[in-house]
Amino acid sequence: MENPYKLTDELNLLDATTTRLYHDDFDDLVLEVAGRDPERGILVVRCFPISAGDRFIALHTCKEKELGILEDLAALDPDSRNALANALARAYFRPQITAVYAITEEHHIPRWQVDTDRGPRTFEIRSSRRDIRVLSQGRVLIRDADGNQYEIPNYRRLDVDSRALVEDQV
């Protein structure tokens, strides 16, 4: 019997060779796809922000309607790639933690005092178990109580005191 249903037909992939992205004078991201009117104020969403950040990027209108998915950032022309990379960097602002000075706890809420590549920060997280994700090769993602994300690229490479503090949490 013939396969009743071709699953990959569901995908709304954009052809990288006919897709152009750029920022207009108002710094809004614009999407141009051959045969369609340009769309302004594009929002970018990573489908796999942790495991495949540069692949499967969904492009949404400002009303959050999905226009399509770009399978691979690298397949775009260099200008479009830069424009999309900038938009992603803005949408997924994630300072990198370079040192941890203290992790204290009050009323069961951990408070982290850290230094990041964007300057010193103090933040609270709701639960160490839920909001700290340890990935492969020592990569750690932390989401604070306000939803902001922080990243430690490899906690084993932090200074001895910072590493001891992080190891206590992970």
Add this chain to the structure above:
Amino acid sequence: MADVIPGVRVVKAFAQEHREVDKFESRSKDLLQGELRAARTRSLFSPLMSFLTSLGTLIIWWVGGNKVLGQSMSLGEFVAFTGYMWQFYGPVESLCRLNHRFQRAATSAERVFEVLDSQPDVDDAPDAKQLPSINGHVEFRNVSFAYEPGKPVIENLSFTVEPGEMIGLAGHSGAGKSTLINLICRFYEIDEGSILVDGHDIREVQLRSLRDQVGVVLQEPFLFNCSVADNIAYGKPEASLNEIIAAAMAANAHDFICGLPDGYDSIVGERAVRLSGGERQRLSIARAILRNPRVLILDEATASMDTETEAQIQEALARLVKGRTTFAIAHRLSTLRNADRLFIIEKGRLEEMGTHDELVALDGIYARLVHMQTEMGRIRAL
């Protein structure tokens, strides 16, 4: 504790906190008494051992001292003997302390081995063959089954379902609908008759090759505490990211997944507590779509959903069932309106069979159920 903590809402809603705390205290006191008894025995054992070793030492000094004085043993030999003796006592005392730990471990091991040694009720026959890729032809031939001897749940059931046909299973609670679909998956062994899939008796094929080609969407889907993507790809771990997204799109799940903080990489939490019932159900549909099964079982897949969520899930299911042999159980009969045929099961027997119009015209059990549900709908609307 295992019951009460997950059911804390019920406990609070029925104001039973004090009763549960009392129960917990009573059990804790029993445990405490037991531990105290064990500690008392241990506390007697240890001084007894010390007493015996000291007594042994005293005897050795008495006997050895006399021998040294009587010059039948040199002082050096005696000192060496007592030195070796103390080296021997240390391990013996450690062994005695080990006994307590060993007893505890043995009790735990007994329970673990009870589970490990249990034999599955349904297993592959020694000469079981691989079920080849199927079209989805399902036949029940005089099937009877009982969970307990003498209390049949399915009695002499016979029917044939063609590939791609959608069958709606309806009937009163306890009629045997869920048992019927459990038998298709061979979760239980039938007592009489045979179940054939594409002409193969399911008892003669390898379980894995059968279940690989059967997809199940349950009323309460179970999701594992891993990422959304891992849950979708659970039945097909080798699935590409393309396939995972496509399955989520087909299940109307892609939009809400993209709205999660980490998209497809979001962790769903233990028992998927971070997702709503409708979201969990759509992920389970995506999981079923990705496996691309030839036979599909929907067991109350849209029960206890609000109207909007049900509409989204129905839309996803419509894509899923297309071209597949489908058995759908639903108490809300309107959800079976797309079925090619309806089987009305009553006390384990196939009492009525036909399309919605045919069964309404028959004015039997189905017609009564439809009438009752229509009346209930009217009452609710008032």
